[in-house]
Amino acid sequence: MRKILIALVRFYQTGISPFLPPSCRYYPTCSSYMIQAIQKHGAIKGLAMGIGRILRCHPFIKGGYDPVPDHFTVFRNKSVDH
Numbered sequence: 001m002r003k004i005l006i007a008l009v010r011f012y013q014t015g016i017s018p019f020l021p022p023s024c025r026y027y028p029t030c031s032s033y034m035i036q037a038i039q040k041h042g043a044i045k046g047l048a049m050g051i052g053r054i055l056r057c058h059p060f061i062k063g064g065y066d067p068v069p070d071h072f073t074v075f076r077n078k079s080v081d082h
Contacts, residue, residue, distance in 0.1 A: 009034050009050075014054040025063025030054050036068040045072045 013031050024030050034050030041049060052074030057063070 002038055002046075005038050005047060006035050006041055009038075014077055018069045023057075023058055025055070025059075025061060026068065027064070030057050033066070033068060040068055040070075042071055048072075 009031050017031065018062065026033065028036065030050070031051050033053050034046070037049040038046030038055075040046065049068065053066070
């Protein structure tokens with residue numbers, strides 16, 4: 001399941017994202033965050049974390065550095081200085 005999800009995100013990164021204007025307000029990008037979360041927390045939790053990140057990424061938020069936390073959460077990593 002992990003490999004399939006990561007392959008889908010990689011397809012987005014190489015086949016779709018290059019044709020869209022840059023819009024992610026976070027570092028790492030939402031797609032990279034999704035891959036890292038899946039690798040670190042497994043398919044289900046990583047997918048939930050990635051979807052949570054995508055929902056937080058919109059024009060009305062400052063964004064900034066938001067790495068994948070060591071513990072499972074769908075909220076922004078509050079321990080990182082912005």
